[in-house]
Amino acid sequence: MNTTTQLIPSVWQRLMALVQTDASGESVLRKFLGGIAPPLMGIIIFLGIWHVSASGIHTSLGTLPGPVAVMKQADNLYQEYRNEQVREASFHERQKNRKAEFMASNPGEEFSEIKYTGQPTYLDQIFTSLYTVFVGFMLGTVIAVPLGILCGLNKTIQAALNPLIQIFRPVSPLAWLPIVTLVVSAVYISDDPMFAKSFLISAITVTLCSMWPTLVNTALGVASIDKDLLNVSKVLRLSTRTKVMKIVIPSSLKLIFTGMRLSLGVAWMVLIAAEMLAQNPGLGKFVWDEFQNGSSQSLERIMVAVFTIGFVGFMLDRTMHSLQQMASFGQRTE
Numbered sequence: 001m002n003t004t005t006q007l008i009p010s011v012w013q014r015l016m017a018l019v020q021t022d023a024s025g026e027s028v029l030r031k032f033l034g035g036i037a038p039p040l041m042g043i044i045i046f047l048g049i050w051h052v053s054a055s056g057i058h059t060s061l062g063t064l065p066g067p068v069a070v071m072k073q074a075d076n077l078y079q080e081y082r083n084e085q086v087r088e089a090s091f092h093e094r095q096k097n098r099k100a101e102f103m104a105s106n107p108g109e110e111f112s113e114i115k116y117t118g119q120p121t122y123l124d125q126i127f128t129s130l131y132t133v134f135v136g137f138m139l140g141t142v143i144a145v146p147l148g149i150l151c152g153l154n155k156t157i158q159a160a161l162n163p164l165i166q167i168f169r170p171v172s173p174l175a176w177l178p179i180v181t182l183v184v185s186a187v188y189i190s191d192d193p194m195f196a197k198s199f200l201i202s203a204i205t206v207t208l209c210s211m212w213p214t215l216v217n218t219a220l221g222v223a224s225i226d227k228d229l230l231n232v233s234k235v236l237r238l239s240t241r242t243k244v245m246k247i248v249i250p251s252s253l254k255l256i257f258t259g260m261r262l263s264l265g266v267a268w269m270v271l272i273a274a275e276m277l278a279q280n281p282g283l284g285k286f287v288w289d290e291f292q293n294g295s296s297q298s299l300e301r302i303m304v305a306v307f308t309i310g311f312v313g314f315m316l317d318r319t320m321h322s323l324q325q326m327a328s329f330g331q332r333t334e
Contacts, residue, residue, distance in 0.1 A: 061299040070307070073300035077122040084121045091116050120281065126308065129271060129282035132199060133316075136206025137267045141260060143207070144214035148256075149248060151215070152222020169212040173205050173270040177277055180204050198280035205274045210267035217259025221252030253327045261320040268313045283309055 047067050057064035065073070099111045120128070151158040184200050229251060233243040249256070275284025287305045290298040 059299065061294060062296055065300040065303060069300050070303045073297060074304045076297075077301065077304060081121040081123045084118055088116050088118055091118075122286065122304075125281065125283050125286045126312070129275065129284070130312070132202045132275075132280075132282060133206060133264075133267050133271045135199075136203040136271065137210060137264055139203065140207040140211035140263060140267070141214055144211040144259070144263070145218050145256060148215045148218025148259075149222050149244060149252075151219035152225075152252070153248070158219065165212065165215065168208075169216075171209070173209045173273050174277060176205050176208050177201070177274055180208070181278060198278070201278055202271060202274045202280045202282065206267045206271050209270040210263040213262035213266060214256070214259035217255045217262070218252065221255030221259075222248055224255070225251045254324070257320070257324040257327045261317065261324055264316050264320050265313065268309075268316060272309055
């Protein structure tokens with residue numbers, strides 16, 4: 001009874017805090033609703049238009065599925081993932097029992113384990129794409145940031161590299177992919193490769209297409225550094241390494257992260273196209289396989305993949321935005 005009596009004032013205080021005005025004279029509840037209502041209304045209107053118009057669109061794979069059908073298919077894909085997990089766990093359990101029996105009857109001999117070869121599920125394809133885009137993006141960042149710093153500090157290097165940047169920056173991933181495929185197939189020859197060729201092809205294609213925003217923004221950030229700071233480094237006779245680490249990078253960090261944020265968005269779009277065209281494992285291959293499959297559920301699965309690609313891209317952008325905010329020391333960024 002005493003607990004309930006103490007809880008009521010606490011709840012009442014929380015409710016009153018919501019309707020109290022802040023420094024701008026606007027209630028916290030009104031500000032919260034004003035922030036969430038417009039996007040929520042936009043989503044509801046979009047779903048309504050989609051639901052009404054879907055039944056009237058007929059394709060070679062059937063009627064365009066509505067929101068409910070797509071949600072059901074998303075649940076089916078998740079259930080397929082859970083079922084595959086159960087099958088894999090059962091396989092490993094049976095192999096564990098076989099190994100115990102073999103070692104009991106053949107002490108001292110080596111047991112040859114069999115690798116599980118189940119089909120990759122939808123969630124496996126998502127993780128494959130995320131891993132590939134991360135490797136390609138990081139490789140591009142490692143190349144672009146040092147080159148951008150060199151271009152920003154040295155006008156001669158910038159003049160030398162600028163024509164190449166302007167030529168290669170607009171090249172489509174569909175043009176890079178055949179070249180990368182041929183080069184990797186010719187150079188990366190091994191009986192026991194560390195990485196699959198399909199992974200390298202996708203990652204390198206992502207690198208070649210996504211590094212340019214980071215390079216350009218890094219060069220711009222370095223070139224925009226206050227000249228007084230650079231003059232101080234000359235007065236103190238700082239080494240090039242110290243000047244770059246203590247002055248150049250901290251001063252241009254905001255624009256570097258802006259470039260990285262743009263590059264990550266480009267990398268995600270490029271990866272899906274590369275996976276689809278080259279039939280490399282990932283979400284792009286999933287979409288293409290479903291299109292070629294042509295079953296009654298293919299269109300629903302493709303639309304699930306479309307929303308997944310968009311949602312993952314949104315989350316990647318929000319992650320980079322948070323890092324950009326940290327690098328900007330709380331300054332507002334768009």
